[in-house]
Amino acid sequence: MPDKVKFTIDGQECLADQGVTIYEAAKANGVYIPVLCHYEGLKAVGSCRICSVMVNGRWMASCTQPLSEGMVIENDAPLVNEYRQAIIEMLLAEGNHFCPTCEKSGNCELQALAYRYGIMVPRFPYQFPRRKIEAFPGFLLEHNRCIQCQRCVRAIQTEDGRKIFAMKDRSKDIRINIDRKLAAKLSEDQIQKAMDICPVGAILKKGVGFIRPIGQRKYDRQPIGSEIEGEK
Ligand code: FES
Numbered sequence: 001m002p003d004k005v006k007f008t009i010d011g012q013e014c015l016a017d018q019g020v021t022i023y024e025a026a027k028a029n030g031v032y033i034p035v036l037c038h039y040e041g042l043k044a045v046g047s048c049r050i051c052s053v054m055v056n057g058r059w060m061a062s063c064t065q066p067l068s069e070g071m072v073i074e075n076d077a078p079l080v081n082e083y084r085q086a087i088i089e090m091l092l093a094e095g096n097h098f099c100p101t102c103e104k105s106g107n108c109e110l111q112a113l114a115y116r117y118g119i120m121v122p123r124f125p126y127q128f129p130r131r132k133i134e135a136f137p138g139f140l141l142e143h144n145r146c147i148q149c150q151r152c153v154r155a156i157q158t159e160d161g162r163k164i165f166a167m168k169d170r171s172k173d174i175r176i177n178i179d180r181k182l183a184a185k186l187s188e189d190q191i192q193k194a195m196d197i198c199p200v201g202a203i204l205k206k207g208v209g210f211i212r213p214i215g216q217r218k219y220d221r222q223p224i225g226s227e228i229e230g231e232k
C-alpha cells in the first residue's frame with residue numbers, strides 16, 4: 001500500500017498520509033476548512049456540520065470522514081459556502097449572540113466565521129430564547145451563547161477521568177449540564193482551558209473580562225483560517 005494518498009481539493013492536486021481525515025489532509029496542504037465542534041486532539045463527533053465538503057458529488061463531514069485515494073473534494077465552492085453560511089446564520093439566530101457586549105468578541109470562532117463568510121444579518125428569524133446563566137465557583141455558563149459543540153464535554157475531566165460537562169435533553173431543548181460537585185473542584189487552569197476551548201462565549205472565567213483591548217484580540221490580528229492558509 002502506498003504511504004501517500006492522492007486527492008484533489010478545489011482542483012488542486014494534493015498528497016496526504018494514509019489514515020487521516022479529509023479535514024486533516026486539507027490542513028496539511030494549506031487548505032482551510034472551517035470547524036466548530038472539532039478541536040485538535042479531541043475525538044471528532046461530527047455534530048455541527050460546518051466542515052461539510054462535497055466529495056464526488058456527496059456531502060461529507062470532513063472532520064470525521066477518512067480520506068481515500070482519488071477523492072475529488074469541493075471546499076471553497078459556491079454551494080459549499082452557501083451551506084456553511086446557512087449553518088452560521090442558524091446558530092446566530094438560534095441563540096442570543098450579542099457580540100458588542102460579549103467578552104469573547106474578537107476571540108469568538110462563530111463571530112470570526114460570520115465575518116469570513118460575509119454574514120450581515122441572518123436570513124432566519126431570531127428566536128430570542130430565554131435561557132439562564134449559571135454560576136459556579138470560578139466560572140459562569142452562559143446558555144444563551146452555547147452552540148452545543150460539546151468541546152467542553154470531551155476536553156474537561158477530573159484528574160481521575162470523570163467528566164464534568166455533559167449533554168442534557170434533546171432536540172431544541174438540548175443543553176450543557178454540569179456536575180456541580182465536580183465543577184467545584186476545577187482548578188484555575190482547567191477553567192481557563194474550558195473557556196479557551198469553547199468556540200463562543202458560553203464558558204467565562206469569573207473575575208476577568210475584556211482583557212485584550214480591541215485591536216489586539218485573536219481575530220483582530222488575523223482572520224480565522226489564515227493560520228492554515230498561511231502555511232501553504
Ligand atoms: Fe466537523 Fe463540526 S467540525 S461536524
